[in-house]
Amino acid sequence: MKAFNVPLLKKLWQDLFRFIVTSSELQVWQTSNSHGHTSWRAYDPATGSSACFGSEEDMRAWIEQLYYKK
Numbered sequence: 001m002k003a004f005n006v007p008l009l010k011k012l013w014q015d016l017f018r019f020i021v022t023s024s025e026l027q028v029w030q031t032s033n034s035h036g037h038t039s040w041r042a043y044d045p046a047t048g049s050s051a052c053f054g055s056e057e058d059m060r061a062w063i064e065q066l067y068y069k070k
Contacts, residue, residue: 028059 027043040059043050044066053059 026063028063 024045029041030038031041032038040053040056041051042059042063047066049066051062053062
């Protein structure tokens with residue numbers, strides 16, 4: 001019987017945990033086009049909602065409405 005490669009096994013568990021945790025977190029990122037126009041994008045895997053905004057303030061308002069409308 002072969003012994004397990006402990007560092008490899010530990011890394012696999014860490015990667016699995018990271019995937020489970022991050023796959024349900026709100027994802028937000030900023031993009032810029034070739035003309036320098038910046039937009040904000042957000043995706044919520046828990047609800048399947050996504051949106052694009054012209055300002056950070058609009059994005060924050062969407063997030064607040066999404067999470068605090070309950």
